[in-house]
Amino acid sequence: MPVYIASLNSGSNGNCYYVGNEHEAVLIDAGISCRETEKRMLRLGLSMQKVKAIFISHEHSDHIRGLCVLAKKYHLPVYATSRTAHFCGDIPNGLFRELFGYTAITIGSLVVNAFPKHHDAVEPHSFMITDGDIRIGVFTDIGAPCEHLINHFAQCHAAFLEANYDEGMLEAGRYPYHLKRRIRGGKGHLSNRQALQMFIDHKPHYMSHLLLAHLSKDNNDPELALQMFVPHAGNIHVSVASRYNESEVYCIDPAGAVAASGVSLNQITGQFQFALS
Template sequence: MTDRHADNGGLALRFASLGSGSKGNATLVSDGETHVLIDCGFGLRETEKRLARLGLHPRQLAAVLVTHEHGDHIRGVGALARRYDLPIYLTTGTWLSRRLGEVPHHRLLVPQVRFAIGGLEIDPVTVPHDAREPVQFCISARQRRLGVLTDLGHPTAHVIQAFSGCDALILECNHDPRMLAEGPYPPRLKHRVGGNWGHLANGQAHALLRQIGMDRLQHIVCSHISEQNNRPELAREALIPLLDGDESRLVIAAQDKGFEWQVVA
């Protein structure tokens, strides 16, 4: 299978989602020549099907980057790596969680230390989240920069600095605090989700974007939206005031279909 998207409009930094939410997460990033998958929270067959929808075969992937060891991010990583002999990049803490099983190749990345895969330059950024050694990623190519920032308990000064200057940003809008408080989760889980090591609320995403700055952002994606504790329209309403009337920049990532390829001009 050829990558029909890589030939559509020439080489450019582009990104797409296989799906986003508590049932599974996976994000594709490509410069038209090198394709990497960030996380794989879906089973092998479902991953293959979702990749095909976006015009890629797993054999075209150069690597899988792993943010942390929670099941909605790694469920399919081991099987995908074993089936297609893919290298896995992850932190030492994530590797020592022993949640991946046997994989053919693993490369230990160091937070805050840039590395390259093909034409993609990748910055792993430490984030506050209740995992062993979680990171999120900034990826640069073609003089453009994409931030992938989900599973974040609260916006730290370090995170704000690391993700400033992006041309596109995939940002967690996990929950609405009122829906979380009134929802079905047990108290301990509510405290975890809404705490400083859990997930971003809509209002926190708004505040983080204000601090990062909107001038360069061509695309803003609301991602990791909770099906129990949020609604897409609430996430959208939280960010619209920052867009100066240009809502075309805003994309909602869905659990079932993710979102289609976005090109950073």
């Protein structure tokens, strides 16, 4: 069966990604409020009743801000490493599930695998979500590509891939030196150039969708990031996951992936959505 994916928000102001099939779904991170999560899913025609679990990549506030309220309201299991959970606030009693790297967790027909990544958090992980032969990657907050990331990206039918900053914009920007060093220092974030090189070198021939994620408000530009990928995209649909709105819902189907009938950013806000068909 096909898999449906959407970004509910992506950026330093909050991150939340939806991956599901016709029967069940998971959220990767819960960095926007419960109310905003509900509103955005409703606009997309997605049901919270299908969401069966929340997976937390790391403890930074833009990934956990709405976690406890959302988990409590919908009685959702929260999967995180024990060290990460320690910094996630009061996860409702009985809902915490300990997460271990490279240990598969089955949610209906979805199988979620976590693997470690380079980021300045206590125990950060990225995720691969599999349903049958379909593989979806959620790869954000990555200081540098590693073999874990490369091996998983090379298997994806679709992926959320961080393209956080433009190197020139960061260098010339207003951030203090210590923050610039943190961002580009190997445990911060991927630049547009690093993300593009990953894409060029390791995208599989069957990849259908790439969502550029976690773009910096001050040190990147969605059009700039997207246009770097255009000459290398071929038949892959490339779009930018917004820090202000939800994306479209995309149907990932190896037989021929197309955008699902959801509400687009254009319909919601009238803003231009950067996308390569």
